[in-house]
Every structure is written in structure tokens, then in C-alpha cells.
Amino acid sequence: MKPFADRLAEAVRRTAAPVVVGLDPRLEGLPPALAPEERSPQTVASAFERFCREVIDAVACLVPAVKPQAAFFEQLGPAGMQALANLIAYARQKDLLVILDGKRNDIGSTAAAYADGWLGPGGCSPWGADALTVNAYLGEDAVQPFIETAKVRGAGLFVLVKTSNPGSRQFQDLVADGMPLYQHVGRWVEQIACQSLGQCGYSLVGAVVGATYPAQLAELRSLMPHVWFLVPGYGAQGGTARDVASAFDSQGLGAVVVSARGILFAYQNSPYRERFGPDHWQQAVEAATKDMIAQLRAETPASQLHPPSSS
Amino acid sequence: MKPFADRLAEAVRRTAAPVVVGLDPRLEGLPPALAPEERSPQTVASAFERFCREVIDAVACLVPAVKPQAAFFEQLGPAGMQALANLIAYARQKDLLVILDGKRNDIGSTAAAYADGWLGPGGCSPWGADALTVNAYLGEDAVQPFIETAKVRGAGLFVLVKTSNPGSRQFQDLVADGMPLYQHVGRWVEQIACQSLGQCGYSLVGAVVGATYPAQLAELRSLMPHVWFLVPGYGAQGGTARDVASAFDSQGLGAVVVSARGILFAYQNSPYRERFGPDHWQQAVEAATKDMIAQLRAETPASQLHPPSSS
DSSP: OOOHHHHHHHHHHHHTOOEEEEEOOOGGGSOGGGOOSSOOHHHHHHHHHHHHHHHHHHHTTTOSEEEEBHHHHHTTTHHHHHHHHHHHHHHHHTTOEEEEEEEEOOOHHHHHHHHHHHBOTTTTSSSOBSEEEEOOTTOHHHHHHHHHHHHHHTOEEEEEEEOSSGGGHHHHTOEETTEEHHHHHHHHHHHHHTTSBOTTSOBSEEEEEOTTOHHHHHHHHHHOTTOOEEEOOBGGGSBOHHHHGGGSOTTSOSEEEEESHHHHTGGGSTTHHHHTOGGGHHHHHHHHHHHHHHHHHHHOOOGGGSOGGGO | OOOHHHHHHHHHHHHTOOEEEEEOOOGGGSOGGGOOSSOOHHHHHHHHHHHHHHHHHHHTTTOSEEEEBHHHHHTTHHHHHHHHHHHHHHHHHTTOEEEEEEEEOOOHHHHHHHHHHHBOTTTTSSSOBSEEEEOOTTOHHHHHHHHHHHHHHTOEEEEEEEOSSGGGHHHHTOEETTEEHHHHHHHHHHHHHTTSBOTTSOBSEEEEEOTTOHHHHHHHHHHOTTOOEEEOOBGGGSBOHHHHGGGSOTTSOSEEEEESHHHHTGGGSTTHHHHTOGGGHHHHHHHHHHHHHHHHHHHOOOGGGSOGGGO
């Protein structure tokens, strides 16, 4: 299996779209035709699976990757976990990279067990994700087992550095030795990232950096030149295409921007509600994805983000 | 449902044993009679389930709680998750409290989905755990949804403050505004804990503090007088009964100490290997649990830890 960093670079170049669609199914967001009549974990899990499959069908040709959010499947117990496994397999069949958003973290052999379970593009693990988000509060020896498994399997990681929520200031912005905690984490991520670079110049070790803190995003971009950024907080949380422009390198690589609600439930909100409505919710998903791609291209002059047909 | 803090206090008083048995099944640790012939996720998951059920049978009358480690079940995909759900239900039938070690963390409504799924003593969630470990790197607004669900359901939380691994120094010991990060987290946990105290004087919001840092454990105990401590790092990782003595209040409450490997796989190690051996592995589990309880009682003079029959 080719290194994750290179597979992501190729997928971004192929689609000319640095966009990751977040698969965050919610009961209240399901189009009426897919809403289950009764609300057992089993029926909701099948409704979530069907909804996400249809989202995948709508976006598979447009974007490089999807990001299932583990919480919304775990919420439904074992039935939800089976739906998650089915969806990861389905997305990979459709040539999408799958970044599992689980923010996993633990020490030593426990971290190794998480890594062994989740990181397995090509069927070498029961879940089979291409990449996983991880939390580094526990320190280097807790992240290292994830890196070793990722290296062997051609998988990737995104370490939480500066998250998109307002409360990320509380601990992540505490200043120690003259720099905020998120910079300590970020500098260390850059350092370990350099030990496993792909041909594209980026590492299998990526970082989560929120779109809602544009100044920190720009600062971290220059501190971490070998690290793919997974950028949440776009759209519903307030981040704009201009806010994330600094995340990209001069080729338009180095970052992928996530949108979940803004795409999945586009049919519920203007301007898509008026144009499509609940019966054509899949077309709303497609339109919202294309609009986001266009917005990012408009703010990012790099050639890689402008496919020949649109230049 | 009575508050988690009070249910834990009652269970510690009843058993006179502040011990949590970690359910961390590993293939290489299974007694030969339980080892699966082929190694598919399904067969390993059933072997793990059977092993953990028999561990639960051996310790149910001795300790207040068990702590399944999510990673070892997630490693096996959906089959492992089903085994985990079955085990949580089985442990609760046996009147054990179940602390799910998942170190979950995310923002806003995603955190709420994790909480809704995991925290459900008495069957009000698909997993039905009494308590969950959580990681606070993301900040207050990411922990609050866990607290709200825990409050409504009589469940508990343990926030990672100072973890037991050597690498916990890297970020947790960084000094900002004159105190290390783990103290910032600890002081804030004490503050939110005080907003939801049980009759026992402790809160539904607990903390994870490692046995391997005895000085910090003592320091945090005095900074966090209303917070139950879940103390990993005992035994295999190096923590001793003397190291954890400062975690208890004068009644012998306020902390529960975890052992996993040292109990589960006791039959593989001295002195239990010689006394029991693989065919009597369950008796080794029981003996190792009783020995740990005796060691903690010996170092902890508080009356609650000495049942009438032994005084």
C-alpha cells in the first residue's frame, strides 16, 4: 500500500478539491423519506447507513475523502458499529479515502490495539480506515504505537493540535516556555512527521487545526511544513474559504477542509432548501459540495486546485 | 438512579476494597482452554467475552467495579463491540459498576452523542456503562455535554488529569502561569465537580491520576477534595500500595485503584503460576485480587477498608 500522504496528494490533485465530507448522521437531519418509523438502535442505524451511502454516491466523484464521525455510530451501540464498518467498506469501494474521526488515545499496548483495529486500508483490519484522528494529551509514547502501525499499513494519522471549538482556548492556549500548548504539540508533530515523509513531501502524521482560528492556522502552517492539515470548523462553525486559504501550500496541497452539516443537511437550509427541498436532498448535497469546492478554489490561486476543464 | 458518586461510595464500603479490575483481554494472555483455534475477529471476540465473563464471576463478590478497555474490543471490529456490550450487561447483572475506559473526547453535539451512547446505567443507553473516561484537551465546552448527560442518568466521568505513562510528562508537566498543565486541568475539574456533589461529598466528575507519580497524586488529592480518583498504573506499571495511599481520604474513600494484567493473567506469573497454573487460572484471578485488596488495606489505615470480619 502506497503511503497515505501520497494517496491523499493524488486524490486532491485528481479531484482538484481539498474537501472532506464529514459523515455525521443525525436523526433530525434525515430527509423524511429515510426517517425510520420506530426509533430502535437497529432501525436508526440502518437509516444512518442508507443516508450515508447515498451521500457517498453523491460526492464520490467530487472529493478525495470522507470522514465518518465515530460518535454518531457509537451512540447506537453495536448496531451502529456494524453500520460504520459497512460504510467504511462502501466508501473505499467508491475510491474515497476514509478518515475515521475517533480522537482515540491511550498508552502503550492499548494505543497499539486501537491502531491495529482502525488503521487498515485494503482490508488488513476489521474496520479498514485509511486514517484516524488521535489526541496527544497523553504524550509521545502514547502516539508512537499509532505511528508504527500507520507506517506498516500505509495509513495516516491526524493529531489534534488546535481544535475549532471556542473552549479550545482553555488549555490549548496556555503559554509555557513562551509558547502556547498547541504550538508545543504542533512543533513536536512536525518533528515526528519528518521521520516518515511520502514522495509528496508530506508525512503520514497530520494535524487537526480549526478553520475558526485563522491566525493560528497560518502560524501553524509555517511551523509545520511537512504536515497535512485536516481543517474542521468550516461553514456551520463559522470558518470561511478566506480563513483557510493560508493552510495550503503554493501547489494547493497540504490541507483538506471538512464540511459535515453544511453538506449533509443542505436541503434544510438556504439557498438549497428553495432550489431542492427534501425530495431532492441528494442533489442539494451535490450542489453544496460543488459550491464549497468553488469557494475554496476562488480563494486559493494554486494551480492544483484548478482542473484543466475549469481553467 | 442514585448519583454515581454515591453508588461508588456504597460499593467501596460494601466490599471494603477500593479496587477496579481492568478488563483488557489479550490473545496471548488467554488460558489455553479458552484460546480460539482459528483467529477470526468473531472467534477471538467470543473467546474474549468468555474469558471476561469468567473473570467477572471470579471477582464479582470482591470488588466494586470493572473497567473494560474499549480498545481491545474495538480492535476486533463489530464482533468485538457486540462482545463489549454483552460484557457490560453481564457485569451489571452481577452488581458490578462498569467504568468504560474509552478516553472519549469531541466538541459540542458530537460529545453529546458519545455521552448518550455510553452513559446509561439501568439500560437507558445501548451500551449502558455507569461511567466513562474522557480526555479534556479540547476544553470545557467539550466536557460539559458529558457532564449534562451523566447528571441526568446517574452516571459518572473520569477526566484524564495526570496519566500513568512516562510520556505524560511531555505536555501534562509543561508549566504555564506557574503551574503544570495537569494542575490547570485538575483545578478546573475540582471546580466543575463541586457543582454536582453526591451525599458522600464526592462528585459525578472524577479524575484519572496515575499511581506511577506518587508526589503528584498526593498534591492533586489535596487540590481536588471532591473528586473520585481512578488510579491506573498499579502493579505491572510500577505503582505500589504505598504509592497510592495518599489518594484516599480519612474514611478510605475518594479513590479506586485499577489492576488489569496483574489480575487477569496472574496464572502466567509468580507467585500464582506455581500455585495455580493455566488450568486453575480463575483461582489465580481471585487470589491476585484478594492479595491486591490486602496490600491496599495494609497501607490504608482508614476504617472503611477494614470489614468487621477482618478487624
